[in-house]
Amino acid sequence: MNKIVEVLPERTALIERSLEICLEQIHKAINERSLCTIALSGGSTPKPLYEAIASQNLPWDKIHIFWGDERYVPPDHPDSNQRMARSAWLDKVNIPAANIHPIPTDEADPAVAAEKHSQHLREFFQVQPGEFPAFDLILLGMGDDGHTASLFPHTEALQVREKLITVGDKDTQPRITFTAPLINHARCVVFVVAGASKRPALAQVFASTADDMEYPSRLIQPQGELWWLLDEAAGLELKS
Template sequence: MATVHQPPNAPILVSFPDADALVVSLSAFLVKAQKDSIDKKGRFTIALSGGSLPKMLRGLIGNPAVKWNKWQVFYVDERVVSLDHPDSNHRACMEHLFSKVSIPEGNIHHIDTSLLDDLEELSDAYEKDLIREFAQKDSARFPVFDVILLGMGPDGHTASLFPGHELLLEEDRWVAYVNDSPKPPPKRITFTYPVINHAARIVFVAAGKEKATTLRSVLDVPEEGLPSARVKPVYPGQLYWFVDDAAAANVAYPRTPFKL
């Protein structure tokens, strides 16, 4: 049988027995990425999603290897609500992680809530925040995050990029707004694919049997209509899937043993 050669940045699928084991290994992965980035350039840039992801970062709490003062945190997407609103991704990350660690408040880049009534101004302001962090220090056309953490919905959406939406074709803007999200709340801002795909490491985190069918559609026979399947890092960036065995139950795609 002929050997199938995958490209050097083909997705790496790592599956764990349960969510707790996933949490431990994800924490170790992030600490290693942090060390590599700080050693190289003195800072660690990371973008987080909402949903169930903040709870999966609990392995970082109390970890002495985490250099919180070196972290610069952005949100991959955000709901256009106040920061204390139950739908806010920032609120979820504060509750489950940042309120329990010593990260400086100024290192967490949230939306400007004075602009909630103007989606275009809001997304432009967040893009300018990215420019301030990256354009002065990096020369790339798009920001190059050390890590972008993503989740995946049962419909295959990721960030606030939904099936069939015009933003799937956006090639220029760093941050765009959504005023017709199929999931409430309808108004959101989101990173676009050029930003996501230029990250050094993109990590999807998916747990639970409800993700099994969609994960198979993303990895085994990728459906271009699924936003999660359109995440394709620009070489030498690397895409990882950290999943539990329940989410990977229907997937034939080869697993890779976890190692740092």
């Protein structure tokens, strides 16, 4: 794993640097494999990044969009990660509908939806059960509690090692989420984190020893590149 930590002066610089790295990874993947697979994060921090990507002239037919997690709500719900990404980015560019791979949230049982999406990933990436695909780029955020995707502290999802997708739990509300092993098979993972409220958790995530179950972002140790992009409010104590 190649881990890089950068602390940017403020959020505008954070988004600009995030855009640079995303574009580098997109072009690298397309040059090497003729397509790029990206998993998006939700939350408010990446929205300006998605708007910035939408303004780029990219070969949209070669880019496939997935989500690292999703709230268990309809796609037109205000809390939907898919809805946010579509309005900020995907609805603004000429990307084929078949290149957008939302997490299904229409099953009565979220576990059925998780397995359905796992099967879709296996078919798309052409991997066998038990094998993990390698996304070109996975974008992640981090909550004040140290969670990432829908991998929340002390929840069963943190223990899942054999599956691609599982059901996360946020205050008894189900989420569908990538598992830590799936994230860790990525060629590049980029955390984009902003705000002073993140500092206590970041201190634990970057500590030499701490509890992975308490601070799930510690579980993210990808086989490829790992970028932590922080604004100064979040990363002040981590500046080297």
